[in-house]
Amino acid sequence: MSLVGAGARLIDVSSGRTLTGDELVTAITAQATALGELPSGVLFARTAVDLDSVLRYLGAFESGRAIALIDPALDADVLIGLIARFNPAAVLAAPDAEPPAGYTARDGHWVRDAKIGIHPHPDLAVLLPTSGSTGNPKLVKLSRDAVLSNATAIAEVLGIDADEVAPTSLPLHYSYGLSVLNSHLIQGATVVIEPSGVLGRGFWDAVVEHKATSLAGVPYHYEMLRRLKFDPEKYPSLRTLTQAGGKLRTELVTEFNDKIRAAGGQMFVMYGQTEAAPRMTTVPADRLAEKLGSAGPALPGGKFAIRRDDGSETTHPKISGEVVYRGPNVMMGYAESESELAAADQMGGVLATGDLGYLDEEGFLFITGRLKRIGKVFGNRVSLDDLEGAVRSAAVGIDVVAAVPAGDKVVLFAEGADKAICKDAAKALSERLHLHTSGFDVRPIDTVPLLASGKIDYRSLEARV
Structure with missing residues (x-):
């Protein structure tokens, strides 16, 4: 199954290019060919919100080449540490600096001098770091099936079809932003690549010009949009708001739900983790008002249980404990070094989320906190x-x-x-x-x-x- 459905379009605002049909396939194939000429091993890609980054990702995914998506703003010492631990075949879109020992600068990339490296497991498709621009991140290992199954499930519950137009409101190296890209492309929809983000003037100009139909945001975005007195009536094409990346306070859920419904649209609140490729729930838009505070039921193909202090699990309502998710989108495991990239699935489709919560009588999940927070x-x-x-x-x-x-x-x-x-x-x-x-x-x-x-x-x- 391809991640890029028939009719999918990429509109790059910066260059004015639109890729669709054979032209898009040709561009992805060209990237896949170029990546195939690099040494064996995982690829590191410093992934910005731009057309080149999207095509590199798609070229790797479609050709079965494992790729780690890295924040371009990652601290230099953290990046060097990751390179030392994982020995990538190349660092794509490398920093404008001297490459580390064992690498040669070539065409804007750092390419490993040694041709042979550890071959990642054949199921491994995408790796995402567990933390931001500091620290010592592990890599979350996502299989091809996990990415595809989650993209398909999200498209189903959000009703994404070929007529949808999604702007890049989130970074593409962030699991939620990547999920927006995946869930639209797999349905043959349009993705508008615009780098300035929700708080940038250029973003909203692109929303108007290209008639964007949806907006994805994390809680901070909605807090800022409230301050800016965001009014969806000003953007007639915009008919869907989605929110994930943390719990949005209920008064803002109510406020934005009321606003978008008054404009004839709908709002979806979701819950996920990078380890689940990344989304696990969606509150149906027509039930959002009556289920305030809920993260929603599990996506198609997934299910929840609550793990009590004694280690047993239950699905009985109102019993609190650690949230455990089961589904085809669960990661293969974590990797802290190159050798672990070759390991087979270690999770068996089961993810202990580290979140505390409970289920109600209808199986809607309510998150109450973090074990470690x-x-x-x-x-x-x-x-x-x-x-x-x-x-x-x-x-x-x-x-x-x-x-x-x-x-x-x-x-x-x-x-x-x-x-x-x-x-x-x-x-x-x-x-x-x-x-x-x-x-x-x-x-x-x-x-x-x-x-x-x-x-x-x-x-x-x-x-x-």
């Missing part, structure tokens, strides 16, 4: 996600907030707040949790740092504590 305030365990939600709902004027552990207290960074508002937020948390206010260090910050995916960069905030 826990801090302590004077010895009392608290959910950092819950603290963020409590600050936003305290009506003190804080919409964007990020909580990180700091010994026996918690530090919360409040975007755009002044010291008085921060003091009010700390007092609200103290009263809610019945703990002394000194346990909640609420600090003003001009802008909460974000990863390229639009998610909060908690690692960089922890470094400030």
Whole structure:
């Protein structure tokens, strides 16, 4: 099965090129041929939101060449560390710098001098790092079947057909952005490649010019769109909003659902992880208002269970525990070095998500927090996600907030707040949790740092504590 369905189109705003039909096939084939001439082993591709990056990805996928999609903004030392661990055949669209030992700069790439490397497992298609621009990321190993099955399931539940036009509102090295690309191309739909993102003027010009029909965003995007007083009535072609990448507060779900429905459209809230290629649920648009706070039922072909503290699993409603997902889109496993790229599937289609939640009577999933997003305030365990939600709902004027552990207290960074508002937020948390206010260090910050995916960069905030 091909990832590129009949009639699929790529519209590149920067160059003005449109590729479809035989011309698109020829461009993908040319990339596949060029990649096939490189040494054996996994390919690293620094993947920007541009036509070349899309064609490289499609050329690798269609020809069965395992490819890791890397953030172009990845710290140089992290990239060099990844190269040392995985010995890639080449680093495509390499930095404008001296290549590391064992590599030669060629046509904008770093190509490995040694012709022979470890052959990745034949099922392995795509690798995505587990973290952002810092740290020591593992690579999530996604099989060809996992990518194709998830793209097909998403297209089914969102009703994507050949008439859809999706702009690139998210980075393509981010699993959600890649999923938007995959789920549209597989249905023969159109993808508009525009690099400036949801907050860029050029993006919205492209939405109008090319009559985009959908918009994908993470919670931060919707927070910003609210500030900018986004009105879908100004974009008549736009009929679908989708949201994933974290839990969007319910009042914003309601607000944007009401807005798009008033314009004759629909909104879908989803839940996923990179390890699931990446999406696992979608709330049906016609049930979003009555299922506020839910991530929705499992996608076609998937199912959920809740793992209790004793290790047993249940699907009975209202029982909380770790969310376990089963489906054909589950990763093959993680890789921390080159040798693990050759390993067969280690997961068996089962993913322990690390998220806490429960199912309701209809099998709709509700996420309540993360196993590891826990801090302590004077010895009392608290959910950092819950603290963020409590600050936003305290009506003190804080919409964007990020909580990180700091010994026996918690530090919360409040975007755009002044010291008085921060003091009010700390007092609200103290009263809610019945703990002394000194346990909640609420600090003003001009802008909460974000990863390229639009998610909060908690690692960089922890470094400030």
